[in-house]
Amino acid sequence: MKIDLHYGNGTVSLEVPEANVAHIIRPWQDDKETDNWAILRRAMAASVVEDFQKAITGRCLCVLLDDGTRDEPFEDIFEQLFAALRTCSFVRFLICTGTHEPDTPQNNRITAQIEKAATKAGIGKYEIQAHDCEHAEFTEAGVTSHGAEIIYSALVNDADVFLVLSDIKVHYFAGYSNPIKNFVPGICAFRTAEQNHSLALDDKSTFGVHPWHQDGSRRNNPLACDQLEGMQLIAKERAVFTLATITTSGQIRWAKFGPVESVSAEAFAIVDQRNTHTVSPAGRLIVSPGGMPNDIDVYIAQRALELTKSAVTDDGEVLFLAASPNGVGEAKTMENFYHRLTMPIDEIFNSIESEYKLYSHKPYKFARLIRRLRRIHVYSQIPDDIVRAAHLCPAHEPQAVIDNWLTEQPDTKITIVDGANKIALYST
Numbered sequence: 001m002k003i004d005l006h007y008g009n010g011t012v013s014l015e016v017p018e019a020n021v022a023h024i025i026r027p028w029q030d031d032k033e034t035d036n037w038a039i040l041r042r043a044m045a046a047s048v049v050e051d052f053q054k055a056i057t058g059r060c061l062c063v064l065l066d067d068g069t070r071d072e073p074f075e076d077i078f079e080q081l082f083a084a085l086r087t088c089s090f091v092r093f094l095i096c097t098g099t100h101e102p103d104t105p106q107n108n109r110i111t112a113q114i115e116k117a118a119t120k121a122g123i124g125k126y127e128i129q130a131h132d133c134e135h136a137e138f139t140e141a142g143v144t145s146h147g148a149e150i151i152y153s154a155l156v157n158d159a160d161v162f163l164v165l166s167d168i169k170v171h172y173f174a175g176y177s178n179p180i181k182n183f184v185p186g187i188c189a190f191r192t193a194e195q196n197h198s199l200a201l202d203d204k205s206t207f208g209v210h211p212w213h214q215d216g217s218r219r220n221n222p223l224a225c226d227q228l229e230g231m232q233l234i235a236k237e238r239a240v241f242t243l244a245t246i247t248t249s250g251q252i253r254w255a256k257f258g259p260v261e262s263v264s265a266e267a268f269a270i271v272d273q274r275n276t277h278t279v280s281p282a283g284r285l286i287v288s289p290g291g292m293p294n295d296i297d298v299y300i301a302q303r304a305l306e307l308t309k310s311a312v313t314d315d316g317e318v319l320f321l322a323a324s325p326n327g328v329g330e331a332k333t334m335e336n337f338y339h340r341l342t343m344p345i346d347e348i349f350n351s352i353e354s355e356y357k358l359y360s361h362k363p364y365k366f367a368r369l370i371r372r373l374r375r376i377h378v379y380s381q382i383p384d385d386i387v388r389a390a391h392l393c394p395a396h397e398p399q400a401v402i403d404n405w406l407t408e409q410p411d412t413k414i415t416i417v418d419g420a421n422k423i424a425l426y427s428t
Contacts, residue, residue: 005418006249006291008323012379014286014399014416020406022282022413023311027248027290027422028274036073036252040080043243043255049084052257055161055239057087062159064182067097067130068106069293069300072167073250078117081165081243085123094155095130096186099193099358101330102130106293129155133190141233146226148196150233151189162240164260167247168267170275170424172306173200173361175210175224176268179242179260184230194358196230199223201352201361207307207424208276212265246270248419249290276424282413284405285312286398288321290419295322298382299329299337302362304420305376309369310427311415317375319401324380328390329359336360342389345371366390377401 001018004011063085066072085091093114095107107130114128131153139157141150156162164179171177185193199205205223212228213219231240239259244267246254254270256263289295289304301322312318328338340348341363348367352360370376370391377395378387384394395401405412417423 003416005286005288005321005416007288007321007379008295008325008381009292011291012288012321012398014402016402016414016416017406020412020414022415023277023279025277025279025415025417025423025425027419028246028253029248029251034251036076037080039252039255040076043257044080044084045257048257052163052241053084053087055241056085058089059160060090060092060158061085061088061161061163062156063091063093063163063165064096064179064186065093065110065165066167066182067095067100068104068110069100069296070167070177071250071290071293072165072245072247073252074110074165075113075117076252077165077243077245078113082117082121082123086121088123089125091118091123091126092155092159093126093128094153094187095128096182097131097133098181098185098188099133099190099332102132131187133185133188133193136189138189141230144226144229144233146199146222146229148192148226148230150184150230151192152183152234153187156187156234160238162235162238164240164242166242167245168264168271169246169422170207170271170307172207172303173205173223174227175207175213175221176264176271178210178212178264178267179240179244180224180227180231180264183234184227187234188230190358192230194356196223196226197358197361198356199226201356201364208272210268212261212268214265214269246274248422275422276426278426278428279311279415280428281311281313281316282415283313283316283409284319284412284414285316286319286321286402286414286416287420288418289421292323294421295324297324297326297329298322298380299333299359299362301421302366304417305369306365307423308417308420308425311417311425312373314372315374317377317405318373319377319379319395319398321379321398324382327382328386333359333362337362338390341366341391345391
């Protein structure tokens with residue numbers, strides 16, 4: 001059977017005999033509703049918007065929104081949302097980059113979309129900034145119980161109310177991508193992100209577990225709890241609203257507007273229902289992060305492997321389809337991400353466990369997966385020598401990898417996952 005998977009700005013077509021297919025898993029896409037505007041209009045119900053407008057009228061609103069590494073349909077969101085912001089005295093739009101680069105084509109496109117929509121909606125006074133974790137003016141808010149110093153952008157100090165635009169999905173160590181992450185690390189200093197992300201080495205910091213989860217047994221995520229404490233130190237007594245969405249390739253499947261905690265908790269439950277699956281591990285796994293921007297580089301794409309690794313058996317093999325036109329990752333990630341990943345496996349663990357440096361949780365988790373599996377084949381635009389140096393196997397023809405699997409073991413079972421950055425797999 002022919003299976004099309006996202007890759008970069010296009011697709012890759014693979015042939016896998018139906019008898020060898022264990023599962024084909026894609027993000028939520030089975031609803032008949034395909035109109036982003038209709039879904040957003042329902043989310044912006046009159047009574048909810050009225051409460052919000054009462055809170056913001058004549059006051060300074062800070063809108064925190066995801067950066068260009070996400071694939072949110074901001075143009076549609078801005079079109080529906082911005083009319084509700086006209087009663088503010090001032091609106092500051094802050095693109096929450098965390099430790100990502102602020103000046104990118106993707107973030108510049110978001111800025112242009114904000115300017116266009118704000119002018120059309122008649123928003124009088126506004127400002128747009130992309131957060132810079134190294135060069136922003138910062139304020140210190142205190143220290144969390146886990147020891148993270150909360151150092152955040154001073155740009156939000158004059159805000160009376162916060163509105164967070166967040167696309168909700170599973171996150172391999174923060175539980176879920178969610179509005180809290182727009183505060184920590186979204187608008188924080190490098191040091192804060194480093195201290196918070198050191199908790200990613202704790203196995204309890206994993207997907208599907210969050211302090212706002214409706215299931216009380218699924219709240220003990222040290223890293224996510226630390227992020228929540230940080231948000232509370234920043235926001236203090238100020239109201240935080242959110243427009244949360246769940247999307248698939250830019251198509252909104254669900255949206256809700258309202259107080260941040262209740263909306264987030266509901267979103268987590270829906271993500272659990274729609275984008276998590278329990279499967280029997282197969283000997284072979286094919287993973288696509290979902291195309292651009294989710295496979296823009298290996299650093300970004302890796303999360304897809306972490307979210308789906310339970311679907312492959314020990315000593316199994318993975319075919320990873322990650323175009324990575326920007327290479328391994330941003331320049332500032334290289335030393336503690338890629339260069340550590342090229343060390344002997346035992347040295348990777350020893351170097352990170354002795355002293356955590358930001359980005360080193362990535363080679364730590366990669367190394368654990370590499371050690372467990374027989375081979376990870378990588379189909380990408382990255383030169384072969386760079387792939388091999390990281391204990392990975394370059395694949396020039398993904399179909400040839402599958403054909404070799406079938407030659408070696410004709411009855412092998414293969415699980416195929418597309419859009420894996422938004423899917424979490426549990427094993428039976």
